[in-house]
Amino acid sequence: MNKVSLSPCNRNCKLTRYDNICAGCGRTIDEIVEWGNANAARQIEIAALASGRFTSRFED
Numbered sequence: 901m902n903k904v905s906l907s908p909c910n911r912n913c914k915l916t917r918y919d920n921i922c923a924g925c926g927r928t929i930d931e932i933v934e935w936g937n938a939n940a941a942r943q944i945e946i947a948a949l950a951s952g953r954f955t956s957r958f959e960d
Contacts, residue, residue: 908946912924927946931946
């Protein structure tokens with residue numbers, strides 16, 4: 901499989917102190933490092949996990 905063309909990165913990188921998750925995209929530091937070498941299936945999985953984390957931060 902090819903790679904996903906769009907990274908979840910929005911160039912607003914800031915890792916939170918308490919969980920090392922990027923406040924800009926929702927990825928963990930390990931996922932950020934892994935992204936460039938991940939296949940398309942894994943990139944889709946990372947993007948979905950990151951989106952879920954990012955969204956849950958703003959829910960009541």
